[in-house]
Amino acid sequence: MLSYRHAFHAGNFADVLKHSVLSLVLDYMTRKEKGFHYIDSHSGAGMYQLAEEYAQKTGEYKDGIAKIINDEDAPESLEPYLSLIKSLNLNSELEVYPGSPGIAKAFVRRQDSSHLFELHPTDIQHLEDFCQRWRKVFVKQSDGYKGVLGLVPPPSRRGVVLIDPPYELKEDYQKAVKTIIKAYAKFSTGTYIVWYPVVKRNFIEQMQKDFTNSEVKNLLQVEFCLEKDTDEYGMTGTGLFIVNPPWQLAAQLEEILPYMKTKLGSTNTSYTLKQLIAE
Numbered sequence: 001m002l003s004y005r006h007a008f009h010a011g012n013f014a015d016v017l018k019h020s021v022l023s024l025v026l027d028y029m030t031r032k033e034k035g036f037h038y039i040d041s042h043s044g045a046g047m048y049q050l051a052e053e054y055a056q057k058t059g060e061y062k063d064g065i066a067k068i069i070n071d072e073d074a075p076e077s078l079e080p081y082l083s084l085i086k087s088l089n090l091n092s093e094l095e096v097y098p099g100s101p102g103i104a105k106a107f108v109r110r111q112d113s114s115h116l117f118e119l120h121p122t123d124i125q126h127l128e129d130f131c132q133r134w135r136k137v138f139v140k141q142s143d144g145y146k147g148v149l150g151l152v153p154p155p156s157r158r159g160v161v162l163i164d165p166p167y168e169l170k171e172d173y174q175k176a177v178k179t180i181i182k183a184y185a186k187f188s189t190g191t192y193i194v195w196y197p198v199v200k201r202n203f204i205e206q207m208q209k210d211f212t213n214s215e216v217k218n219l220l221q222v223e224f225c226l227e228k229d230t231d232e233y234g235m236t237g238t239g240l241f242i243v244n245p246p247w248q249l250a251a252q253l254e255e256i257l258p259y260m261k262t263k264l265g266s267t268n269t270s271y272t273l274k275q276l277i278a279e
């Protein structure tokens with residue numbers, strides 16, 4: 001089943017959290033000269049046109065990136081992310097929004113390599129087009145979970161892995177965590193980021209259990225919920241598990257989360273940040 005298209009959701013509140021964290025992680029990785037692997041198991045199209053019918057149909061970006069892009073009071077921790085979005089939208093209108101490959105492309109250097117997996121026949125085409133003239137990028141139309149496991153440990157022993165499935169199938173919750181656990185067994189110093197939607201709380205509790213029963217160490221969990229948990233259909237919040245986060249990421253999120261609540265949330269909005277597994 002491949003009906004999910006990220007173009008409907010590009011730039012929404014969940015992307016703001018995911019992509020601001022990805023920007024901070026990649027920014028940190030580039031502080032050392034030595035190259036690293038960026039591995040994106042579920043890449044999407046790479047770049048999204050916000051004026052096109054998909055984004056306009058839901059208008060999700062209007063309640064996400066559009067609310068903060070020109071805010072002069074945004075915290076410093078959002079600077080790497082916001083300055084990247086601004087650099088892509090030099091006219092005052094917000095016209096394009098990067099997917100995770102678009103974020104990565106802005107940070108990686110000549111010594112880094114990027115490995116992008118995507119299955120959807122249309123999005124892989126967009127992704128390949130987006131990656132033209134990008135050196136040291138490897139795009140594959142194949143399963144990203146297997147792709148991650150085939151690439152770790154990277155020769156440089158430095159790597160960032162993003163696992164961002166559509167969760168159309170409930171197996172994705174377990175597969176995402178299992179992939180990290182297996183990858184960690186081969187490469188325990190890598191940084192791993194897993195995105196998840198808050199739709200049914202028990203799926204997230206199971207992810208937490210699977211992590212805490214594993215060998216994985218140093219796991220940060222961040223969650224931002226627009227609304228309280230409900231049994232009704234639909235995503236009420238978003239979260240990330242981050243294995244081996246940069247040391248200052250938790251403090252940066254302490255700045256970002258209250259800001260997101262003020263700008264994107266309502267009185268029902270809440271957030272949590274916890275070190276789920278110690279170093």
Ligand SMILES: C[S@@+](CC[C@H](N)C(=O)[O-])C[C@H]1O[C@@H](n2cnc3c(N)ncnc32)[C@H](O)[C@@H]1O
Pocket residue numbers: 002004005006018041042043044045046098099100101117118119120123142143144145164165166
């Ligand atoms: C949430 S979107 C990715 C968004 C992207 N990471 C971003 O941040 O902009 C999930 C993508 O995974 C793709 N996909 C679904 N199953 C996959 C699999 N097993 N391997 C690789 N890609 C997959 C979908 O077609 C979809 O484009």
